[in-house]
Amino acid sequence: MSLSHERSQSPDTDWTAPTTSPTDTPLTTEALIEDLEIPWDLSFAADGTLFLTERVGRVLSFVDGSVRTVTEPADVIDAESSDDGWWVTGGEGGTLGIAAHPTYPDPPVVYVYYTTMTDDDERVNRVVAMDVSAEDPAATESVLVDNIPGSKIHNGGRLTFGPQNYLWITTGDAGNGELSVDTDSLGGKVLRVTPAGDPAPENPDLGGDPRVFTYGHRNPQGLVWLPDGTVVASEHGPTGRDELNRLVAGGYYGWPDTRKHVEYADAGPEVRRPLANTGTTGGWAPSGSLFYTGDAVPSLRNRLLTGGLKGQKLLVTTLTPAGADLPPGDVAEVYDADWTDDAYTATTHSLLADELGRIRHVEQGPDGGLYLVTSNRDGRAGDGFPRERDDVLVRVSPAE
Numbered sequence: 425m426s427l428s429h430e431r432s433q434s435p436d437t438d439w440t441a442p443t444t445s446p447t448d449t450p451l452t453t454e455a456l457i458e459d460l461e462i463p464w465d466l467s468f469a470a471d472g473t474l475f476l477t478e479r480v481g482r483v484l485s486f487v488d489g490s491v492r493t494v495t496e497p498a499d500v501i502d503a504e505s506s507d508d509g510w511w512v513t514g515g516e517g518g519t520l521g522i523a524a525h526p527t528y529p530d531p532p533v534v535y536v537y538y539t540t541m542t543d544d545d546e547r548v549n550r551v552v553a554m555d556v557s558a559e560d561p562a563a564t565e566s567v568l569v570d571n572i573p574g575s576k577i578h579n580g581g582r583l584t585f586g587p588q589n590y591l592w593i594t595t596g597d598a599g600n601g602e603l604s605v606d607t608d609s610l611g612g613k614v615l616r617v618t619p620a621g622d623p624a625p626e627n628p629d630l631g632g633d634p635r636v637f638t639y640g641h642r643n644p645q646g647l648v649w650l651p652d653g654t655v656v657a658s659e660h661g662p663t664g665r666d667e668l669n670r671l672v673a674g675g676y677y678g679w680p681d682t683r684k685h686v687e688y689a690d691a692g693p694e695v696r697r698p699l700a701n702t703g704t705t706g707g708w709a710p711s712g713s714l715f716y717t718g719d720a721v722p723s724l725r726n727r728l729l730t731g732g733l734k735g736q737k738l739l740v741t742t743l744t745p746a747g748a749d750l751p752p753g754d755v756a757e758v759y760d761a762d763w764t765d766d767a768y769t770a771t772t773h774s775l776l777a778d779e780l781g782r783i784r785h786v787e788q789g790p791d792g793g794l795y796l797v798t799s800n801r802d803g804r805a806g807d808g809f810p811r812e813r814d815d816v817l818v819r820v821s822p823a824e
Contacts, residue, residue, distance in 0.1 A: 436652060439651035441748060443749045444751055445756075446724055446742075447775065449721075451721070451823060452822070453821075455813065456486070456795075456816075458813040459813065460476075460814075461815065462801050463478050463798070463815055463817065464476075464477045464478070464518070465522045465582070465583070465784075465785055466712075466787040466817075467523045467524045467583075467584075469528040471529055472487070473524070473529075474487070474789070474795075481503065481538075482496050483534070485556075495556065495562045497562050497565065499540040499541075500519050501518060501540060503518030515576025517538075517539030517576070518538065518539055519537075519539075520539070520579065520580075520581030521537035521581045522535065522536050523583040526585050532557035533554065533556070534553070534556045534561075536551070536553075536554065547575055548571050551591075552567050553565070568617065569593065572593075573609065573611035575599045578596030578643040579596045580596035587649065587653060590619075590624045591621075594615075595613050596612060596643040597680070598611050601680025604639060604680060605639065606632070612643075613636050613641060614636075616635065624637075626673075628673045638673070638674070638675045640696075641677050641679055642661060642680070645659070645711045645712060646712050646730055647713065648714060654670060656715070661701070662683060664706060665703060665704065666707050666710050667699075667700060669765075670767055672696060676694055676696060677696050683701075685701060697764055698759075699765045699767075699770045700764070708739055709732065711733055711785060712785030713729065713786065714787055716729050718788050720791070720793045720794055720821060721822055723822065727741060728741040728742075730786065731783035731785050731786055732782075733804070737776055737777040737778070737783065738775045738783055738796070740774070741772045743770055745768055750771055756771050756772055757772045759771075780818065781809035782799040782806075783797075783798060793821075797818075798814060800814040
């Protein structure tokens, strides 16, 4: 069963959060693809095909152990990979999010989010749909959402299908926080549209662009659904202050005016409080997320998994509803202060630290398997990375 099909089922209000520590079970990883160039996103189709993007301008597929290039959109900016230095050519843009149509291969459509240049040499981000069964998929490209603010930083970029098969899109503020609070702008938002790119009929009326679901974001790059339908986003913060946020239709998430713990404590009800905010000590640089429901790695079931770029680790967050028992927190970060969203307590453990490098995205396969990709050739990897085989797609399993 595909993830998109799971999310279109009725909400499961009886799910329970684990009370054990995810660190109790050692994990092992198996490389399935090596020598990737800055992979960014993964999307499993209903038939088991895995689509993935490389920021350098490629869409790949992975079927039965074989990798092939599906298409190379012509308008993507140059984003060459790097083995050293901190800044890859093209900044943080390129070919970013990807999502297969929920009923793929009927139709054989894949959605892609990429950074491009306007005729005035300004960066913008764009969401397109392509028929990947065509001889030249790029020639079938149709634009669903255009002119999302772009820059060398903060391009957002996650695409994923959620409940009712609406397409959800995360966008960054393009380095201009004022765009995030402007509901007429597509920058610093979470958008929700139909597969044709129209505003989802149930979207909130914020008096601005009708595709906006939430606003006041800085650079969100992960979206997941809990079994009961609750939406959670992961978001990059300034100088640390990375966040997990429970999304509520029409909610304002504080950026650019509110990001410090004391600011959330003092803010009024119009500002949604985060489930977690790392403060200035460390930080995660959180990217793609998954709420894992598979059986292949039982210790991670019913937990939020997020790629940690800066920390070069897998972040495992247990979201415990108010009043329920927490997992052990002695080697974890527990977020239960008066400035947090009190609907859940977030307990975050770290796994695979410095074993794979920068983890960009985590995804669940139709078989319940757990997969992730690294981002070690983006010029920002820490000591020991990139390795000769980087970047990689790996499958995660319990160690024997």
